[in-house]
Amino acid sequence: MSSTQLNTIGPAGNLGVYLSGVCGIGHSVDKRGPIPTLIFAAACLFSGYTLIRLIYDGGETGLFATVGLPGLMLGQFLTGVGSTAGVASASNSTAKSFDKSRGLTLSLILAGLGLSAFFCTSARFDSHARVEHAG
Numbered sequence: 001m002s003s004t005q006l007n008t009i010g011p012a013g014n015l016g017v018y019l020s021g022v023c024g025i026g027h028s029v030d031k032r033g034p035i036p037t038l039i040f041a042a043a044c045l046f047s048g049y050t051l052i053r054l055i056y057d058g059g060e061t062g063l064f065a066t067v068g069l070p071g072l073m074l075g076q077f078l079t080g081v082g083s084t085a086g087v088a089s090a091s092n093s094t095a096k097s098f099d100k101s102r103g104l105t106l107s108l109i110l111a112g113l114g115l116s117a118f119f120c121t122s123a124r125f126d127s128h129a130r131v132e133h134a135g
Contacts, residue, residue: 001069005069008069008073009069009072009073009076010076012072012073012074012076012077012080013076013077013079013080014080015077015080016076016077016078016079016080016081016082016083016084017080017081017083017084018080019081020080020081020084020085021084021088025037025081025084025085025088026088028040028085029085029088029089029092030092033092034089034090034092034093034096035089037085037088037089037092038085038086038089038090040082040085041082041083041084041085041086041089042082042086043082044078044079044081044082044085045078045079045082045083045086046082047078048074048075048076048077048078048079048080048081048082049075049079051071051074051075051078052072052075052076052079055067055071055072055075087109087110087113090109091106091109091110094106094109
């Protein structure tokens with residue numbers, strides 16, 4: 001794959017995040033509640049990540065030969081939609097559960113998103129450093 005092709009896969013996930021916010025995830029969670037939206041988020045995330053894994057596991061002659069770059073972009077798009085739906089569901093549930101301290105609880109959820117990414121990347125770099133040091 002060329003650098004240009006690789007650079008189209010990531011923005012497909014961003015497009016999923018941005019379009020799903022505009023195209024009805026917020027309306028859906030307000031109308032139907034957080035549980036159906038969370039189930040939708042889980043289905044999108046599962047199908048998106050599964051598609052990406054199947055494409056990468058098959059190599060260039062496997063599933064990638066059939067679906068190609070659009071398949072990878074679809075997987076990323078689905079993970080973006082699922083991420084937005086999950087955050088919207090968690091935010092809606094929290095806002096309805098905590099009336100007096102709504103702002104504090106919502107800020108804790110949103111801060112947790114950034115901190116979880118920080119902790120995951122820190123743990124990854126620590127584990128790689130230990131492996132390189134031991135070898």
